[in-house]
Amino acid sequence: MTAPALVALAHGSHDPRSRDSVTALVTEVRRARPDLRVEQASLERPDARGPSLTDVVARLAADGVEEAVVVPLLLTEPHLAGADVDSAIVDAAARHRSVRLRASAVLGLEPAFLEVLDVRLRDALAAARVCELDALVLAASGSTDHLTNAAVARLARLWGTHHKLPVTAAYAASAPPATGEAVRAFRGEGRRHIAVGSLFLAPGVLHDRAAELALEAGAVAVSAPLGPHPEVARVVLARYAVGAVELVPV
DSSP, X not given: XXXXXXXXXXXXXXXXXXXXXXXXXXXXXXXXXXXXXXXXXXXXXXXXXSOBHHHHHHHHHHTTOOEEEEEEXXXXXXXXXXXXXXXXXXXXXXXXXXXXXXXXXOOOOOTTHHHHHHHHHHHHHHHHTOOOOSEEEEEEOOOSOHHHHHHHHHHHHHHHHHHTSOEEEEESSSSSOOHXXXXXXXXXXXXXXXXXXXXXXXXXXXXXXXXHHHXXXXXXEEOOOOOSOHHHHHHHHHHXXXXXXXXXXX
16 A cells, blocks of 8 residues: 655745745655655745645646645644645645545644754854853744743743753744843843744744844844754654554544
8 A cells, every 4th residue: 555645735935045945854854755755835825936735736636646644844833824724735635536635733842853953053153153152042933822832932941951041932923022032131131142042944034033133132143943854854754654544544
């Protein structure tokens, strides 16, 4: 029996940096599982580029693929994006009934992503020639859902405990504090070596905004987003595996 295809569904962006980062992540997934059919799709948005989910499912149907697991490339589950994902899957399934589709859970805020965060931050610190830190800020996109923001704050505390440093979660939109506020608060306590870890999957406007505000406030370094990394690819495949099992008739 052929394994279901994996469709990595990104939010979609007009920013070429974001598209390139997602493409590189999908390449990591293919490298880890060369036996799988792995496709990349974007939500159908006015500013998106690349094939939509409907386009990709049409191609799968034309090739005789009967099952596919859609893995949303999202770190959190904001209500609007979740609705967009559900709508895209329902539309694609209705247009191509020969392909059974199953949506997996989003990637989520995996503690394992802190390892990737450390790699990215070490690179940023090396580029800035910074050897000393006395505080950390964990920057995320932010949500109107307080439970989502609380989950980011919990991950921030775990990160700070690991490094034995004070840490604050900050958000690029929808919730305080912004990264600049978080950095200034630490500086108000007398801390001068404050670095920002970027809990974003790919580059884009929100990461740019978070980085700009942090550097203006005096942060010594801001990491790149998680981006393509074997650990992120592993989580994509873990979500796929659960979705593939759920496709099996009971």
